[in-house]
Each structure stands twice: as structure tokens, then as C-alpha cells.
Amino acid sequence: MAKVPVDVEKVARCRALAADIARDVQSTIDAHTTIGVERTVARAYGVEGADAEGTPLANALVDKIHGAGKTGLGVGYFLGRALHAGASSVQEAAEQIAFGGDSVEVGANDDATSYRQALAKHTDAALVRIDRARTEREGLRSSLTVGAEPLKYVIVATGNIYDDATQAKAAAYAGSDIVAVIRATAQSLLDYVPEGPTTEGFGGTFATQENFKIIRSALDEISKKLGRYVQQTNYSSGLCMSEIAWMAAVERLDMLLNDAMYGILFRDINMERTFIDQYFSRRIIARSGIVINTGEDNYLTTADAVERAHTVLASQFINEAFADRAGLVPEQMGLGHAYEIDPWIEDSFLFEVAQAQLIRQIFDRHPIKWMPPTKFKTGDIFHSHVHDAMFNLAGVLTNQSIELLGMFSEAIHTPLLMDRYLSLKSARYIFGAARHLGDEFEWKPDGRVANRAKAIVDEALELLTDVQRDSIWTSIAAGVFADVKRTRTGGKGHAGVVRRDALYMNPILDVLEGRAKEAAR
Amino acid sequence: MAKVPVDVEKVARCRALAADIARDVQSTIDAHTTIGVERTVARAYGVEGADAEGTPLANALVDKIHGAGKTGLGVGYFLGRALHAGASSVQEAAEQIAFGGDSVEVGANDDATSYRQALAKHTDAALVRIDRARTEREGLRSSLTVGAEPLKYVIVATGNIYDDATQAKAAAYAGSDIVAVIRATAQSLLDYVPEGPTTEGFGGTFATQENFKIIRSALDEISKKLGRYVQQTNYSSGLCMSEIAWMAAVERLDMLLNDAMYGILFRDINMERTFIDQYFSRRIIARSGIVINTGEDNYLTTADAVERAHTVLASQFINEAFADRAGLVPEQMGLGHAYEIDPWIEDSFLFEVAQAQLIRQIFDRHPIKWMPPTKFKTGDIFHSHVHDAMFNLAGVLTNQSIELLGMFSEAIHTPLLMDRYLSLKSARYIFGAARHLGDEFEWKPDGRVANRAKAIVDEALELLTDVQRDSIWTSIAAGVFADVKRTRTGGKGHAGVVRRDALYMNPILDVLEGRAKEAAR
Amino acid sequence: MSSDFLRAYGDREGDGMVQLSFTLAILPGDRAREAAKRFAEAHGLKNPLVVTMEQASLEHTYFVVYGRSVHGVDVSQIHVEELGAQSLTRDEIEQAGKKLGRKIVVVGACTGSDAHTVGIDAILNYKGFRGEKGLESYKAFDAHNLGAQVENVELAQRARALGADAILVSQIITQRDCHKENARALHDLLVQQGWRDRVLLLLGGPRIDNKLARSLGFDAGFGPGTVPLEVAAYILEEVIKREAVRQPVMR
Amino acid sequence: MSSDFLRAYGDREGDGMVQLSFTLAILPGDRAREAAKRFAEAHGLKNPLVVTMEQASLEHTYFVVYGRSVHGVDVSQIHVEELGAQSLTRDEIEQAGKKLGRKIVVVGACTGSDAHTVGIDAILNYKGFRGEKGLESYKAFDAHNLGAQVENVELAQRARALGADAILVSQIITQRDCHKENARALHDLLVQQGWRDRVLLLLGGPRIDNKLARSLGFDAGFGPGTVPLEVAAYILEEVIKREAVRQPVMR
Ligand code: B12
Ligand code: B12
Numbered sequence A, B: 001m002a003k004v005p006v007d008v009e010k011v012a013r014c015r016a017l018a019a020d021i022a023r024d025v026q027s028t029i030d031a032h033t034t035i036g037v038e039r040t041v042a043r044a045y046g047v048e049g050a051d052a053e054g055t056p057l058a059n060a061l062v063d064k065i066h067g068a069g070k071t072g073l074g075v076g077y078f079l080g081r082a083l084h085a086g087a088s089s090v091q092e093a094a095e096q097i098a099f100g101g102d103s104v105e106v107g108a109n110d111d112a113t114s115y116r117q118a119l120a121k122h123t124d125a126a127l128v129r130i131d132r133a134r135t136e137r138e139g140l141r142s143s144l145t146v147g148a149e150p151l152k153y154v155i156v157a158t159g160n161i162y163d164d165a166t167q168a169k170a171a172a173y174a175g176s177d178i179v180a181v182i183r184a185t186a187q188s189l190l191d192y193v194p195e196g197p198t199t200e201g202f203g204g205t206f207a208t209q210e211n212f213k214i215i216r217s218a219l220d221e222i223s224k225k226l227g228r229y230v231q232q233t234n235y236s237s238g239l240c241m242s243e244i245a246w247m248a249a250v251e252r253l254d255m256l257l258n259d260a261m262y263g264i265l266f267r268d269i270n271m272e273r274t275f276i277d278q279y280f281s282r283r284i285i286a287r288s289g290i291v292i293n294t295g296e297d298n299y300l301t302t303a304d305a306v307e308r309a310h311t312v313l314a315s316q317f318i319n320e321a322f323a324d325r326a327g328l329v330p331e332q333m334g335l336g337h338a339y340e341i342d343p344w345i346e347d348s349f350l351f352e353v354a355q356a357q358l359i360r361q362i363f364d365r366h367p368i369k370w371m372p373p374t375k376f377k378t379g380d381i382f383h384s385h386v387h388d389a390m391f392n393l394a395g396v397l398t399n400q401s402i403e404l405l406g407m408f409s410e411a412i413h414t415p416l417l418m419d420r421y422l423s424l425k426s427a428r429y430i431f432g433a434a435r436h437l438g439d440e441f442e443w444k445p446d447g448r449v450a451n452r453a454k455a456i457v458d459e460a461l462e463l464l465t466d467v468q469r470d471s472i473w474t475s476i477a478a479g480v481f482a483d484v485k486r487t488r489t490g491g492k493g494h495a496g497v498v499r500r501d502a503l504y505m506n507p508i509l510d511v512l513e514g515r516a517k518e519a520a521r
Numbered sequence C, D: 001m002s003s004d005f006l007r008a009y010g011d012r013e014g015d016g017m018v019q020l021s022f023t024l025a026i027l028p029g030d031r032a033r034e035a036a037k038r039f040a041e042a043h044g045l046k047n048p049l050v051v052t053m054e055q056a057s058l059e060h061t062y063f064v065v066y067g068r069s070v071h072g073v074d075v076s077q078i079h080v081e082e083l084g085a086q087s088l089t090r091d092e093i094e095q096a097g098k099k100l101g102r103k104i105v106v107v108g109a110c111t112g113s114d115a116h117t118v119g120i121d122a123i124l125n126y127k128g129f130r131g132e133k134g135l136e137s138y139k140a141f142d143a144h145n146l147g148a149q150v151e152n153v154e155l156a157q158r159a160r161a162l163g164a165d166a167i168l169v170s171q172i173i174t175q176r177d178c179h180k181e182n183a184r185a186l187h188d189l190l191v192q193q194g195w196r197d198r199v200l201l202l203l204g205g206p207r208i209d210n211k212l213a214r215s216l217g218f219d220a221g222f223g224p225g226t227v228p229l230e231v232a233a234y235i236l237e238e239v240i241k242r243e244a245v246r247q248p249v250m251r
């Protein structure tokens, strides 16, 4: 691989600073829970279904508890209590609490230990469910071939899950390795996950458990037909970050868009809420073997890609540190970045390559996820296709792991079937025609590419030093990332953040954190 | 520039062999003339116009002489005789000979020396006309800016010269540096140059002197408007190779497609005819300062571009040797080659780059002309556009001088205005975005690119050794170039080849060859 | 046919050449080629040439067709409502603003569930767009950018509270025309609240043009590539015009 | 509307989405956008979106439009004359050739002023195409490739002299339909010479299909991507069929 010079000592300092930054946040995470986390726990225990208006039982249950100001005990506390009190199942327990008039007050003679015991076999079952899905995924994968890197990742986004399934199969036929179903525009601000299959969405399709199943089964079908395993991905992001992580885990998704800070910056979701939710979501993800894709690419849509390139790298160190704290191994960390420099700038291709190569080298075990040009795309679909071609070339040259393929209609609509077909064809051509280009040379140690790479590390180190000094809370408030400013208590969903009670009960988290023994299987 | 290793000693041997090959042919050239050469001489002396059926006077004149078996004396002989006998002008002399019943027999008391004297001022005038055009071109060029290399060369080919002019201006507006008007399908087999402006042609527009003027004036107009000099090119090729060279010289064209062997291989024009015609055409071109573009690119449309890459290089050495013999300086030798490897072959881009870089280095003073992919183009215009993008990238990476831009509709039709606009836009983007890519590294001395370059030199050397041993006549008969076989006396136009008489008179050639004194000016 | 009657231009005046591409749920073959040809003919393409026919899924084929369109447009019949504003310089705007004697209050947002702030930021924020600073940077304006994901009700309320002269709405997401619905709903809300006439309504986004904006009840529409200066000039002129007509402006 | 009625497929069944691009002799602006929109509408595109409008010359603008086409095709109404030949293997052909007891004589050329030999070479020459050898390589055939730039008269004469079972014509250049004229002229010549019925006439090239070839008086047409085997199989079957009908073949 054509390498750029990387100062390993500076990289080590960046990592240490990022670890510090994450450690500071962890104290807040460990002291809190959120209604999203609790709904996830409920679902993991088997709470399912929704009422006639579409309100999921998990929401009704947690809202009841939250309304009574008892979220700090954890939904596990109440489910355990109901089970201990004789409920025949978790579902029955949940219904009793949500609708049946079960008290959500803490009684004087409450017995947390018994409640935990009542939950034990359900805790085991919850974990078994995740593990089984993982085993099943790994089995299927190893029975089929998998594509070569860069993996060709495409999106489908019709709004209608059945059309999505058609298009997902078409994408697989046309050579994609990974299919993402883009979410509907408004979903990340919904504080619940819709139920069942959905057929109406703007700019994408709702992420629901049933929709996950439909796509996975379509992809299983075509994977077997083609003899090539096609991966599925969706978004663990927004106000239901951890719930979706759990759904993805049990429905055998392969990847998830999941970022420690994206919701804060791009959806104006509360900072504390996001940090707490991302932690629990990642604990589940770590267990399930899913690969995350972080969202640093987005920074370059609001901030300038030449001037703010280092913010991407700095944020990747932070995302890595958070992921590490949640138990992910580097092989699960698909750190994100993007090809977003103004294409009309002289040597823009060199700058893109510099960053791509730098990130490839710094995060060498990580399945780096690379995003195509979007911001400078116009309606000139012909030219747009060429712009993507250069992105594809840079991808194979710098050996990116996951290449989200650009679409020539990027500035117009979510992709038509034809757009995606052509995008895949183009990537196939370029990945082949320039397959070993990166093996053919080293970048000159003092050239434009190398110097650009060095400058990015220097600036990232500087930025991380500042953030470590000021804390992430203050830094985000100052707008260091994506040119967006957010405050610690501002944004959506802050009301769903609750300090954990001393009796807080979350046996699933206990296992995921390795604090509780796992059931033998 | 990212260099490949080149064995200079082998290159020197290739050059020496090519010089030998050309020297062998030169003896035939020096001993012969053709009706094409003689018509050119007639035109240079001022013979112009055509009859009602469109037969040019130059043809009527030379046909008359040829019919009498006297071409070996040269048209100059007869024109000089008529002038000596009192004709008031060359035109009158020509008319007398062609239609007026002047004898074309050689009389016992013919006086060649006097005839030559009678021609003297006309010879001077002929050369002055070429030189003036050159001065005018150079003046205009230096009063305007010129584009950066790779120069963006595009074709127009509507069949109608007035539409061509519209499109030529559009091309200039959209950023082209060079505009070629493609010739009508059948023209190269016509043994005359049509007269006047033309509006009907298949696959292109006829090359006529008037058409040259129309385009040059359109380009002058837009060049001045844009402040950027836009070059014009056409084809000095086919049965009227040298006539067209002369027309281009006096009409201020900047470049000409002109190849020592193209006509033989691709138009089945007789070998001797072609070698003789190319020599005289190049003598004119040398004088006029026009840059030639050779046609080795075509080899890869009939032969495989991976297996027969070395034939391109070998032929370039031969074309160089022929051009050198005709007095061209390297700066006028736009040796041609092409991006024609099956794009679906793994590492095809690397192979293309290897050859492009190799040729760039071997012919370092030459304005290398690079042709885009054509053979593997399909009607998928979107994909075709990407294929051209990779060609453009390779062009800027290897610093080609003249880049004929590919068109996404290559497999469909001669370019529409829109196709050309988009092609130029794409080249502008890529030439900018990767402007200094070639400065950023050296190719690994033992990599795929370097090894490919080495192999091509080795094979070219081997081929040239064989050709030198067997002579070019025998080698072409054996199909060494383009997988096409032709015989020495086969093909079109052989009847127009004539052994020079001892009295052969061509004062213009004498000056061009430096054997006669030039008039003082 | 007047000379204002335009046909498509391929490489010769009036040749009518156009390129059409599409996907049909049929597999490649002679039937499919014929189907594509007929499909193109139905659009008015004469002698269409099916130049690409490639299988794009287990059920679909992608086609590229070239043909000579029989259609044309009579441009003499086109009467577009061009934006009224003259092109003013920044200085002229600031001068006129001074004369006005008060700051013009503008309130902008990207509404509904649309989270694309880049466009509205480009117009309003100091940073601006293409090297040109936004309305925040003008002394003549008092610019409030509410950001993205702002509901119509909230926008109306904030604008009223701030005494807005102009409301600037950005709509980027256009799937199934949600931008039109969203924009029209704001207009209707203001009408219902009874103050539509007292405020300038501007709509912008990559799929917006003046004609569309006006059809949705807005005063003006701004498309891709809009620079802050154009918007500043337009608002200023309109405000001055209205000020002249009806004094004083309620606030 | 039967289920055979196809509409364009964008990203949902029946959405009708197509992409149209073209150039108009007008400069960019609101009028031009409207002109492009109307032009697209004239083709049956509903709510067309002009997504690109870029000046391409001092007088022309290039447009890309997306829109939902109201048109469709009823594929149940398409009856294409599919090529008769079954797919045979090389071995089967050689077997059948042996049974025939003589070599099938084929004479091919690229005619008129067309100099594109690659296509006809691909079919006839030993070297072949896409790894498949050409008719020269078959024992069942006696193949003569006359190359390019062959006039119809010469081709007819050579074919007759060689006792051709089949004449293979390649036509690559298609500007202003010269391929059609050229091909039809050969057919007419053979009719005039009175032996059209005694020879198989095949036409091939990137813009040829079976339907077109038949409309020009040929027996079959072969388009882009044709491999020698298909051609061999077709000729063999036809020759056997004809041999059966009318014995002996004049030679
Ligand atoms: C950047 C971007 C994002 C960023 C937004 C960051 C941010 N804070 O703004 C992120 C990554 C977060 C994002 C997310 C999504 N996006 Co987005 N995004 C884009 C992208 C790449 C560029 C938009 C942009 O910034 N353009 C640059 C600005 C300067 O141009 P502009 O908006 O046109 O603004 C100019 C003019 O229009 C005008 N203007 C605009 N508004 C106004 C207002 C007024 C009053 C005036 C006077 C002028 C004016 O002036 C501006 C300057 O000239 C486009 C694709 C593209 N190339 O256009 C997709 C695109 C807009 N996104 C799209 C989608 C679908 C989404 C998602 C829904 C995808 C998903 N499901 O995850 C999400 C959800 C976001 C949401 N809820 O809205 C689609 C929309 C499809 C459609 N037509 O409906 C697009 C077209 C991409 C695609 N092909 O799918 N996106
Ligand atoms: C190679 C080539 C050349 C070479 C030809 C070398 C040679 N000896 O053949 C050279 C460089 C000499 C050349 C010159 C010209 N060319 Co040219 N050329 C091409 C090119 C790039 C590829 C053609 C090709 O070889 N295809 C590969 C073969 C295998 O495919 P094929 O021909 O389709 O054949 C297959 C099938 O069609 C079928 N088939 C074909 N014939 C037959 C016959 C039978 C009986 C059967 C059964 C099957 C069959 O089987 C084959 C195998 O599958 C095309 C562009 C393109 N990508 O298509 C332009 C192209 C054909 N050329 C074109 C033109 C205009 C010219 C020139 C006139 C330009 C000029 N003025 O200088 C000249 C003049 C040549 C002339 N008089 O004909 C145009 C034609 C435009 C049009 N539609 O009319 C094209 C489309 C390029 C363009 N966009 O302008 N060309």
C-alpha cells in the first residue's frame, strides 16, 4: 500500500487524549439511564407489540414508570417485581404495569434481590437471543463467499419496505456487498420505534423490527441465489438508538450507523441523552458482533472539508475511545469519513487521498467506512458520475474497507434502481482496473500528499488537547465539530435522562459489562 | 513526474533500427513520384478551381500528363515549359495543358534548365505562401494565451461545415484547446480533393480548402473573444495526403493527422504510394511548422492492446525516423497512442499508465498525442463517461501533451454538442483535481507498472530487429502491425506511383530538401 | 413556426436529438428492445435507437435511447414571472437601509422534519456562501436563524414575536412533494392568523423557483446557487415598496 | 391495463420515472428553465424537474430533466420475429455439417465505404470474438472474408463465383441511415440478378437487429455482442432446411 508518513508518537498522544475525553463522559453515563435505554431493556426481556394507535408496549411501560419518576430504578426492577409477584411472563408483567394498574411506587418492603432472581432466566434468554442471531449470521456468512474490499455499500430508500426489498435484491444482483435501508426523514426525532412493516416514508423507510426482518429475508434469499453473502445495515441513531441496536442484533443485521455524537450535532438531540444511549447501544452491538459505522463524514457537509479535515480525525479518535469503553473490538469500528472537498480546487484529489490514506494507516485494524461526495454534487448526473469515479479510485488506492458508493443523482433524489445499477457497475470497473495501484509506489515523504497528512495529524492533536482540557461538553458548545454548537442540557430528549437510583436494576447491562456471570449454555 | 525505468541503451538501439528501416524505404521514395505529389506541386504553384463536375484543375492537369505516361517528369516540367512558352500565369499554363491541347510529349529540343528558370519566381511564391501562413499563425498564437497540457482536443463531425463551425465555437467556449473536423467516411479513398464548402458527409465532413478556411475563421473569431488560441486540425492522410498537407499549411491549420503507414494498414492504400506521399506531405509540414499526429492508436482497435502494445512503440520509432527524414523536428512529432485495453481486465489502468508513461519518457521532446478508449465503448453512455474519466486521469498523471477527449457516445454517433460539452467539463475537473499527482511519487522499480514498461521496450526492440532484417515491405505483408497484412504492390492507388525520370523536375521539393537555394525575402 | 420555436439541438439545427433513459420490468432480448423502442416512440421520439439494454436486476432492464424528438417549445409563449429585484451592491443596500431608518427583521428556518441547514445558513449566517457574507453581516438587517426541524407553528410564533418583515423558509427534502405541502401550510397558517399580508414570505431550496414559490402563496422563490446579496436586495426593495404604501407597519 | 402493460420503473412499481437530456438554443435563466420544462411535458413527462441547466456554448444550454412519464407499452402486443436458430454447441454443428456432406460456403464483407472490419472479422476469422473462434475454424464451413470497403457489385460477383450459401454483410457506419441504403441496395441487386432466393442474406452491426434486417430484405440480423456460434448455428439450420426443400442447390 502506498503509505504516507505517520508520526506514531503523535497518534499515541491523540489516542490517550481521546481516552481521557471519553473517561470524563463515562462518569455521567454510569450515573444515568434514559427512557430509551429502559425501553431497550424491556424489549430485550421480550416486551413486544403496540396498541391500536401504534404506541409500542415498551413505550407505554416505560412512560408509566417515567411518569411516576421512577425510571432511575430501571424497568428491570418493575418487571422483576411483577414476575416475582406471579406474572406468568415478561409480556404479562409489562402489560400489568403499563395498563393493569400495577403500582410503580417503591414499597417499603421491596426486595430487589428477589426481583433480580426472578429476572435471571429472562436475562439469560435475552442474551441467548443475541448470541443465537450472531451465530446464525456467522454461519451463513461462512457458508457463502464475501466480496473483496473495498466493500460496495449502497443505499435503498423508497419509503416503502416492499419496494426496498425489491431494490435490495436488485442491488445485490448488481454486485453490492452491503445494503442500507435509509431511514425516513423524521424518524430519529421520534421517541419510539414504529411497529410492523411500513410503506410510507419521506426520504427513506422507517426502521422497524419487522422491516429489518423483511430486508434480511430478502437478502438471505438473494445471497443464497448468488452464493455471495450480502450484508444489511440500518441506523442505530436518534432518540431510539439503543432500541434499534437491539432490534438489529436479534434480526441479524451486519452493520449499524452508530456514532457517539452524530445525534447531538445533526439532530439536535440532547448531549447527555446521546452519550448514555450510545453507550448502551454499543454494549449490545459489541455482543452481537455488528460492525458500527460512525458519522464523521457528516461534519464535512456543514464545515469545509479542506479547513476542517482534522476535526474528522479527532472525532474518530473520540468515537474509537467511546467504542472501546463499550467493549467493541477495533474490527467492529467502522470509523467514518468522506470525500467532500470542493472538486474544482486544484489537487483536490490529492488532498482526498491524503486523508483517506492517513486514516487507513492510523486505524489499521478498523473497517474504515468511506462516504462519497455529496455536498458538491449538482443535478448534472453525467458529471456527478465522474466525480464518484474519482472517489472510487481513491477508495481502492487507499484500501478503504467499506465504500459507500456515490450515486449520480445524489443532488436530486434518493437513488432509482438504474442509478444504483450504474453506480455499482462503475465501482466494479474501477476497483478492478486499479486493483493494485496502491502497491505500485510510496508517496514522496515531502510531497503534497504527505504534507497534507502530517498537517491533519498535527491539527487533530491540537484540537484533542483543547477538548481534553475543556471537556467534550464545553467543546461541543463551542462548535468544534461540524461548525455546530449545542449545549449540555439543550436539545431534544433531555427529559428522558434520569439519574440512576442506588437500586437501579439492569441485569442485562451487568452481563454486557462483564460484571455479572453469564449463564452457561 | 512519476517515472518508470527506461533502458536508454535499448531505446538507442530501437532508434538506430528504425532509422535503418526508414533509410531502406527512402531509396524508393527518392526514385518515385505520385500523381498526388504532382497535384500538390501544381496547387503550390497556384493551380486552382474545378470544372462543373467538380474535377479540380490540378487533377485534370495531372491526369492528362499521367495519361500520357509522363508523370515521371513532374508537373513542374510541363508548367515550366508552358510558362517558358509564354503562358501568362501558372493557372493559364495548367489550363492549356489540361484542356488547351498543349502537348504532353517530350520534345527533342526541350530545355529543362529554362523551364526551371521560368518556374523560379513561382517556386519562391509557393514557399512564401507557406511561410506567411506560418508567421501569421505564430503571431496570433503569441498574442493570445494557450491552454495547459494535456491540451484538450475534441472532434466535430456533423457532415456540414457550417454546423461544424457552430460546434467548433461551442467546443472552444467549453474549453477545448484543439478542434478537429473529422473527415467524411469515404474521403481518403478519393483521388482528388473536393472543391468549396460542403454540407453533406457521412461520419464527418469533407476536407476541402474552403472548409479549412471556414473553420479557421470561426476559431480565430472565438479565440479572440476568449483570449485563448484554439488550434485546428484535420487529416493529411489517404490518396490526397500531400495535397491536404499543403492546404493545411496555407490555411493556417495547427496540426494534421499524418502517419507514414496508416493509409496502408487501415485504408488498404498501396504501400509505395503511401510512403512516397507521406514524405512529400511531411516536407511541407516541416516547413509550415504544423504538428503531426501519428495513428498508432488505430493498431489497438484491430489488435489486442495488451498483447500488441509493443507494436505501437515500434511503429512510433519508425514514424519518428520517417518524420526525421522529412525534416520535422521532434517538437512537431505528435506520436500517437491509445487507451484501448479491455477495461474489465484486472489492473488495466496500471497497464495503460505504464505505456503512457513509457512513451512520454522515450519521446520527451515530442508532443505526444493520446487517444481515448473507443473499442470497448458501449452504448452505456454513463459508464462510458467513467471510462473516459480514467483515461483523463492517466493523461494528466503521465503528462501527455495532446489528449483527444473521449466522448460518452463514442459507440453511438459522432458527438452531439452536449456530449462534447460534458467531455470537456470532465477533463477540466480531472486535470485540475489531479494536477500534480504525477509529482507525488515514483513507480516502484519492480512493480507491475515498471515491469510492463520494460517488457514493452524489450518486445519493441525485438520487433524492430525483425523488421530491420526483413524490411518494412515484407514485415507489413506478414501483418506485424494492427494484425493487418498488405502487399507492396497491392492496395489502392498503386497506378498513381511513377518512377522519376532523369529529368524529373520538382523545384519546390528541391527547396524543401535544402538542395536548392531559397529566394531572399 | 416562428424562430422562437425551439427544437432540441443534437449536432445540427433542428435535428431534435434527445437522450432518454429508463428502466422497464422486462428482461433483455428482442422483445425488450422493441418494448423500449415503442416506449420511446410514445414520447415522440422518431426512429429511436436503443443503444443500451442491460439487465439491472433479476427482473429489470436499464435502457438508453437516442431519438429525434418531434416536439418543440414556442418560447414566445413563455411569460415567466421574473424576480422584481434589481441587482444592488452591498453598499447600495446598506445606504438604502440607513435611509429606511431601522433594521429589517428577517427570520429564517428550515421547516418540518427537514434538517438541512446548509442552505438557510448560506443565506443568513455571517459565513455566507461562495465568498459572500450572509444577511447577519449587513447593518441593514436583523437576522434570526432558527435552524432546522422547526415546525410551522413555532416559526410563525417566533416571527411574530420578533416583528419580522420577512420570513425565510428553506425546504430541501422534496420526496413526494412534502416541501410543497409544508410551505403551503405555513402560508395558510399565516392567513388564518390574519397577518399574511404584513410579512414577506420567501421560499428557497434546490428544487424551488420563483414560479413554484408564488404558486404556493409565497412572495418569491430562490433556487440553487442563490447568493445572499440577491436575497438582501429583494427583501430591501420589497420592504421599502411596502413601507411607502402602508405606514406604519404593525409590529 | 393488463399486467403486460409496462411503465417506467424508477424506484417504485409504476412510478413512471424517466430521465431526459437535451440541448436547446437558449441561454440559461428562468425562461430557459420553463422552456425545458414545457419541452419535457410535451414528451409526456408529468411534473418534470429540470435538474441541470448549464450553458454549453455561446448560444446553447444543456438540460437534464427527470419526470414521471405517462406513457407505457403493452408488451402483449409485441410480436418480434425471433431468430429461428436453436442454440447448438460447436460439436453439434460439426456433426450436422458432416451429415450435410459438404462445406457450407459463406462470404462476408463490410460494404460500401465502411472500413470497420473488426465486426465481420470477429464472426468469420479464426481468431473470433470473446474467446470463441470464428467460422473459419469450423470444418463445416468454408469461410471467405473479403474485408472492408467492398462494393455491393463486387461482393455479389465474388459470392456467386464462390457458390456462396450465405452472404454476410457488416454495416457499422450508420450516419444518415447509409447502412440501410447500402444493405437494401445489395438485396435489390441480387433480386435483379435473379438469385436472391438461392442465398441466405445476413446483416450484422452494432445498430442492426433482426427486425431491421428483415425489413431490408435480409433473412436475419445480428446485433452487438453476437458470437460466431450463434451465426454458425443459424446458417447451418437454414441451409439444412433449404436443402431439404429444394434439391439440388445451384452452384
Ligand atoms: C448536506 C446534506 C445532508 C446533511 C445536512 C447537514 C445540515 N446540517 O444541513 C446530512 C448528512 C445531515 C443529511 C441528512 C439527510 N439527508 Co441530505 N443531503 C445533503 C446534501 C448532500 C447537500 C445539501 C446541501 O447542503 N447543499 C448545499 C446548499 C448550500 O445548497 P441548498 O440547500 O440548495 O441551498 C442553496 C439554495 O437552494 C438556496 N436556498 C436554500 N434554502 C433557502 C432558503 C431561502 C429563504 C433562500 C432565499 C434561499 C435558499 O440558497 C442556498 C445557497 O445557494 C444533499 C444532496 C445535494 N448535493 O444536494 C442531500 C439531500 C438533500 N439529502 C437527502 C436526504 C434524503 C437526507 C436524509 C433524509 C437521508 C436519511 N434518511 O438519512 C437525511 C435526513 C435529514 C433530514 N431530516 O432532513 C436527499 C433529499 C431527497 C429529496 N429530494 O427529497 C438529498 C437530495 C440526497 C439524496 N439524493 O438522497 N443531508
Ligand atoms: C475500431 C473503430 C474504427 C477503426 C476501424 C478499424 C477496423 N479495421 O475495423 C478505425 C480507427 C479505422 C475507424 C475509423 C473510422 N470510424 Co470508426 N469506430 C471504431 C469503433 C471504436 C469500434 C468498432 C469496433 O471495432 N467494434 C467492435 C466489434 C467487435 O463490434 P461490432 O462492429 O459491433 O461487431 C459485432 C456485432 O455488431 C456483430 N457484427 C458486426 N458485423 C456483423 C456482420 C454479420 C454478418 C454478423 C452476423 C454479425 C456482425 O458481431 C460483432 C461481434 O459481436 C467504433 C465505436 C464503438 N465503440 O463502437 C467507431 C465508430 C464505428 N467509427 C465511426 C466513424 C465515424 C469512423 C470514421 C468514419 C471517422 C473518421 N471520419 O475518421 C473512420 C472511417 C472509417 C470508415 N470509412 O469506415 C463512428 C460511426 C458513427 C455512426 N454511427 O455512423 C463510430 C461509432 C465512432 C463514433 N462515435 O464516431 N473506426
Ligand SMILES: Cc1ncc(COP(=O)(O)O)c(C=O)c1O
Residues within 6 Å of the ligand: A183, A184, A185, A187, A188, A235, A236, A237, A238, A257, A258, A259, A262, A266, A267, A293, A294, A295, A296, A298
Ligand atoms: C451516524 C449516523 N446516524 C444516522 C444518520 C442518518 O440520519 P438520521 O438518523 O438523523 O435520520 C447518519 C447520516 O448519514 C449518520 O451518519
Ligand SMILES: Cc1ncc(COP(=O)(O)O)c(C=O)c1O
Residues within 6 Å of the ligand: B183, B184, B185, B187, B188, B235, B236, B237, B238, B257, B258, B259, B262, B266, B267, B293, B294, B295, B296, B298
Ligand atoms: C493518421 C490518421 N489518418 C487518418 C485517419 C482518419 O481516417 P481516414 O483518413 O481513413 O478517413 C486516422 C484515424 O483516426 C488517422 O489516425
